[in-house]
Amino acid sequence: MWTEFSGPPRESFCLLMSDLATINITEKQLDLLLSGLRYVRSAEKLRVEEPTPEYVRSRTEKLNEIETLVDTLNSSPRKQSASQV
Numbered sequence: 001m002w003t004e005f006s007g008p009p010r011e012s013f014c015l016l017m018s019d020l021a022t023i024n025i026t027e028k029q030l031d032l033l034l035s036g037l038r039y040v041r042s043a044e045k046l047r048v049e050e051p052t053p054e055y056v057r058s059r060t061e062k063l064n065e066i067e068t069l070v071d072t073l074n075s076s077p078r079k080q081s082a083s084q085v
Contacts, residue, residue, distance in 0.1 A: 022076075034073060041066045 049055050
Protein backbone atom coordinates (compact mmCIF):
# COMPACT_ATOMS: atom_id res chain seq x y z
CA MET A 1 0.00 0.00 0.00
CA TRP A 2 1.27 3.48 -0.90
CA THR A 3 0.82 6.62 1.15
CA GLU A 4 1.11 10.04 -0.45
CA PHE A 5 2.32 13.03 1.52
CA SER A 6 1.88 16.58 0.33
CA GLY A 7 4.29 19.29 1.33
CA PRO A 8 4.69 22.86 0.19
CA PRO A 9 3.08 23.72 -3.14
CA ARG A 10 4.17 21.41 -5.93
CA GLU A 11 5.97 19.06 -3.55
CA SER A 12 4.60 15.64 -2.85
CA PHE A 13 6.02 12.18 -2.55
CA CYS A 14 4.86 8.61 -2.05
CA LEU A 15 6.15 6.02 0.38
CA LEU A 16 5.43 2.37 0.78
CA MET A 17 3.56 1.83 4.04
CA SER A 18 6.38 -0.53 5.08
CA ASP A 19 8.84 2.38 4.72
CA LEU A 20 7.12 4.51 7.32
CA ALA A 21 8.90 4.99 10.63
CA THR A 22 7.42 3.81 13.90
CA ILE A 23 7.17 6.46 16.58
CA ASN A 24 6.85 5.92 20.29
CA ILE A 25 4.52 8.39 21.93
CA THR A 26 2.62 8.40 25.19
CA GLU A 27 -1.16 8.21 25.54
CA LYS A 28 -1.19 11.93 26.35
CA GLN A 29 0.78 12.74 23.18
CA LEU A 30 -1.53 10.50 21.15
CA ASP A 31 -4.58 12.29 22.54
CA LEU A 32 -3.03 15.66 21.66
CA LEU A 33 -2.21 14.50 18.13
CA LEU A 34 -5.71 13.10 17.59
CA SER A 35 -7.22 16.31 18.96
CA GLY A 36 -5.20 18.29 16.43
CA LEU A 37 -6.38 16.04 13.62
CA ARG A 38 -10.00 16.55 14.73
CA TYR A 39 -9.39 20.32 14.57
CA VAL A 40 -7.91 20.07 11.07
CA ARG A 41 -10.79 17.87 9.92
CA SER A 42 -13.35 20.34 11.32
CA ALA A 43 -11.58 23.28 9.71
CA GLU A 44 -11.63 21.52 6.35
CA LYS A 45 -15.32 20.64 6.68
CA LEU A 46 -16.23 24.22 7.62
CA ARG A 47 -14.15 25.84 4.88
CA VAL A 48 -16.33 27.96 2.60
CA GLU A 49 -15.46 27.81 -1.05
CA GLU A 50 -17.23 27.53 -4.38
CA PRO A 51 -18.16 23.83 -4.72
CA THR A 52 -16.40 23.23 -8.02
CA PRO A 53 -15.71 19.61 -8.97
CA GLU A 54 -11.98 20.16 -8.33
CA TYR A 55 -12.63 21.62 -4.86
CA VAL A 56 -15.01 18.80 -3.93
CA ARG A 57 -12.48 16.19 -5.11
CA SER A 58 -9.62 17.87 -3.24
CA ARG A 59 -11.68 18.27 -0.06
CA THR A 60 -12.81 14.65 -0.16
CA GLU A 61 -9.22 13.47 -0.61
CA LYS A 62 -8.02 15.58 2.33
CA LEU A 63 -10.79 14.31 4.59
CA ASN A 64 -10.04 10.72 3.57
CA GLU A 65 -6.32 11.22 4.30
CA ILE A 66 -7.13 12.60 7.75
CA GLU A 67 -9.48 9.70 8.49
CA THR A 68 -6.86 7.18 7.35
CA LEU A 69 -4.25 8.78 9.59
CA VAL A 70 -6.63 8.75 12.57
CA ASP A 71 -7.41 5.07 11.95
CA THR A 72 -3.70 4.26 11.63
CA LEU A 73 -2.87 6.03 14.89
CA ASN A 74 -5.73 4.35 16.72
CA SER A 75 -4.75 0.88 15.54
CA SER A 76 -0.99 1.29 15.92
CA PRO A 77 0.81 -1.32 18.06
CA ARG A 78 2.76 1.63 19.49
CA LYS A 79 -0.37 2.48 21.45
CA GLN A 80 -0.11 -0.69 23.53
CA SER A 81 3.67 -0.44 24.00
CA ALA A 82 3.50 3.19 25.10
CA SER A 83 0.96 2.34 27.77
CA GLN A 84 3.34 -0.28 29.24
CA VAL A 85 6.04 2.33 29.92
